[in-house]
Amino acid sequence: MKKGFIFTIDILLSLLVALGFFSGIIIFMSEPSTPQFSTTDLHQNTLSALISLEANDTLRDAFSQNLTPRIMEFLNNATASNLCFNLTFLNDTFKIEQNHVKANCSRQNQIAIARRPLYAGERIRMVTLEAWYK
Amino acid sequence: MRRGILLSIMTIFLLFAVFLLSLAVFQNQSSSELRQATLSLPTKIASIEHFVGQDVLWMLNISAPDSEKNLSASTLTIKFANLGSIPLQNLSNITDQYASFIKNNYSYFERLNISLINFTTNITLSGYNATISFGQNETVIFFTQPELLRSLSIMLLTNGTKMWNNTAPSPDPSYQNINVSVLNSSGSLVFNSMRSLSPNETNSAFSVFFNQSGLPHLHVEYGFALGQSGTLKITTYGLRISPQDLKMTFSLIPGENQIKLDTVLSISGASISRNDTVTLRRV
Numbered sequence: 001m002k003k004g005f006i007f008t009i010d011i012l013l014s015l016l017v018a019l020g021f022f023s024g025i026i027i028f029m030s031e032p033s034t035p036q037f038s039t040t041d042l043h044q045n046t047l048s049a050l051i052s053l054e055a056n057d058t059l060r061d062a063f064s065q066n067l068t069p070r071i072m073e074f075l076n077n078a079t080a081s082n083l084c085f086n087l088t089f090l091n092d093t094f095k096i097e098q099n100h101v102k103a104n105c106s107r108q109n110q111i112a113i114a115r116r117p118l119y120a121g122e123r124i125r126m127v128t129l130e131a132w133y134k
Numbered sequence: 135m136r137r138g139i140l141l142s143i144m145t146i147f148l149l150f151a152v153f154l155l156s157l158a159v160f161q162n163q164s165s166s167e168l169r170q171a172t173l174s175l176p177t178k179i180a181s182i183e184h185f186v187g188q189d190v191l192w193m194l195n196i197s198a199p200d201s202e203k204n205l206s207a208s209t210l211t212i213k214f215a216n217l218g219s220i221p222l223q224n225l226s227n228i229t230d231q232y233a234s235f236i237k238n239n240y241s242y243f244e245r246l247n248i249s250l251i252n253f254t255t256n257i258t259l260s261g262y263n264a265t266i267s268f269g270q271n272e273t274v275i276f277f278t279q280p281e282l283l284r285s286l287s288i289m290l291l292t293n294g295t296k297m298w299n300n301t302a303p304s305p306d307p308s309y310q311n312i313n314v315s316v317l318n319s320s321g322s323l324v325f326n327s328m329r330s331l332s333p334n335e336t337n338s339a340f341s342v343f344f345n346q347s348g349l350p351h352l353h354v355e356y357g358f359a360l361g362q363s364g365t366l367k368i369t370t371y372g373l374r375i376s377p378q379d380l381k382m383t384f385s386l387i388p389g390e391n392q393i394k395l396d397t398v399l400s401i402s403g404a405s406i407s408r409n410d411t412v413t414l415r416r417v
């Protein structure tokens with residue numbers, strides 16, 4: 001075994017490791033800086049969905065009428081397919097009156113919550129909408 | 135000698151790679167923080183403002199205001215399809231409860247100090263200085279700059295059945311057109327009158343009587359009333375009225391204005407402190 005052979009392999013291997021490392025960084029830097037599933041975007045989506053539910057006074061009237069079909073239609077068909085939602089209506093003592101979960105959704109750990117006070121039926125209540133990525 | 139150069143190049147190469155990695159991680163982190171700071175908080179404040187505004191409209195049973203600019207005629211028309219009812223249920227109790235709920239409960243959940251300062255249900259059109267005030271037995275619109283008002287029309291849906299008599303003020307052709315129409319409980323038009331009226335004079339009222347005894351009846355006055363020029367006052371005696379299709383047409387003034395509540399929404403905490411009036415619509 002010649003002296004120069006060991007040094008050549010040694011440097012060659014180092015060069016390969018360094019190139020791999022460098023390529024990895026270049027790939028990492030070329031990806032978008034914000035994650036695809038941003039928690040900020042999730043919160044924005046939750047808020048937008050909650051505001052959209054006010055259309056036709058759905059939120060207000062849900063306390064006095066059975067609007068489950070309208071709410072489920074919205075959650076299942078009018079929201080992004082990669083998002084899950086859990087809509088909860090609380091009474092003035094914060095007890096759950098109604099709960100609607102989007103179809104084919106199971107609870108995940110990372111959720112965004114949007115809450116709104118709600119004047120309905122001459123009482124002040126609260127509605128919460130939780131959202132998470134499928 | 136050659137080995138030393140190669141090792142030096144390798145070291146510089148690796149250090150440069152580490153530098154690039156650090157830079158990428160730093161940029162990613164600061165970009166994420168910037169998104170949180172620039173998007174999340176204003177959106178949250180805007181949403182709270184929206185929720186309060188919508189709830190007040192629901193309390194009063196008022197539809198969201200609509201507006202239409204006519205640039206060729208240089209006019210702005212503000213429309214309310216539904217303007218609640220007269221007499222009004224006692225609102226002070228519910229507004230107190232609502233303000234308390236926002237301050238104590240909603241603030242807790244949102245981890246912010248949120249309160250409503252001088253919470254009233256008055257609605258103001260800024261720039262044009264027109265304010266709608268909802269009282270127990272009357273709804274009043276104050277036009278502080280009545281010269282900006284070109285015309286106003288309103289339809290009053292009542293629970294009266296058969297009209298007995300009506301009166302209308304004497305016209306004064308040089309001023310604003312005020313149009314009042316009244317429908318009975320079956321939706322039939324029982325009164326319709328349009329008059330040009332001075333905002334600075336005490337004009338007689340548009341009055342509709344549903345019984346010879348005088349009660350029930352309604353009055354709509356425009357002019358100098360309640361100590362102020364340019365006041366439109368709708369009053370009812372023994373009748374239930376639902377004012378609908380309110381249209382107020384103004385001479386267009388430049389710039390953006392707001393239809394807003396005369397209530398200040400105060401939000402503080404999380405290194406912010408904001409005091410804003412609750413905007414219902416920008417016009």
